[in-house]
Amino acid sequence: MKDQLEALRPQAAARISEAADTAALDAVRVAYLGKKGALTAILKQMGGLSAEERPVIGQLANELRGSLEAMLQERGEQLKAEEVAARLGRETLDITMPGTARPLGHKHPLTIVLDEVKEIFLGMGFSVATGPEVENEYYNFTALNIPEGHSARDEQDTFYTTEGLVLRTATSPVQVRYMERHKPPIRIIAPGRVYRQDTPDATHSPLFHQIEGLVVDEGVTMGHLKATLDQLAKGLFGESTRTRFRPHYFPFTEPSAEVDVSCFRCGGAGCPFCKGEGWVEILGAGMVHPNVLRNGGIDPEKYSGFAFGVGLDRLTLARFRIDDIRLLFENDLRFLGQF
Ligand code: PHE
Secondary structure, three states, X not given: OHHHHHHHHHHHHHHHHHOOOHHHHHHHHHHHHOOOOHHHHHHHHHHHOXXXXXXXXXXXXXXXXXXXXXXXXXXXHHHHHHHHHHHHHHHOOOOOOOOOOOOOOOOOHHHHHHHHHHHHHHOOOOEEOOOOOEEEHHHXXXXXXXXXXXXHHOOOOOOEOOOOEEEOOOOOHHHHHHHHHOOOOEEEEEEEXXXXXXXXXXXXXXXXXXXXXXXXXXXXXXXXXXXXXXXXXXXXXXXXXXXXXXXXXXXXEEEEEEEEEEOOOOOOOOOOOOOOOOEEEEEEEEEEOHHHHHHOOOOOOOOEEEEEEEEHHHHHHHHHOOOOHHHHOOOOHHHHOOO
């Protein structure tokens, strides 16, 4: 019996150290120390021992139980620690894994060019003004010296809404609105959407964008207008860019001009982009008509001013060499993603 007990120790020790997890270790505990376990089975035979043998075997059995329990305990703690470590390993965030990328938006090409234009004018001491897109006929036409019956009022060109209201056909109505509320010196640009009845094609859109400019002060001349627009052209298209003023007619400026810049593609030599001209038209301008100053509450005997209206869409097409204005309004991300 003593031999039986002695044999249990290495056997149990081997199985304990081999147990791969806490469940397996529990099975080993039951197999040796449980009610039907190997040690219990041996102890049940103690009744057949002599009085001398019984305490000796009893002590041996207790000692064996104690040492098995100690081994089970130690291995149990070891296994538990391994299992925790394994779980932490599984649950750890792997910071070397690539993240889920979120697509990042960016400015629309019209906004990119508008911001450049603003930057150029802010540098010359201008501030930015705005006016309503739904305008009344007074500010859109009458105040700008566009009389009843003028072709600019044509229903074919203009979106009339209810009585007396129109979707503004230019940013020019901001001129008189601003003069009514501000005394000279005035130096503003007024960017925004404008509307005209046009069938969309590569160069026309019923909605487009202008940037109005207005300067009013004592002694303002055409020279100031030319220098200012030169500055704009150079700022946008490079120092070597030249401007050209062609006489034109607008009811609200006198004299008036259409302004071209030397072609930014061919430098003025003539190419398909400028249709062989060497020049590209970008804006209308002129000296503010005395009637318009008066409508704004400003004395034309004391003050003079200049105004201009730039086509932002056209600038943007030119700047990025886009050949169809509709691309600016279709919101196709494959197109917009290129800027
Ligand atoms: N309003 C004119 C247009 O839309 C542009 C312009 C503005 C011309 C200011 C002269 C002065 O064509």
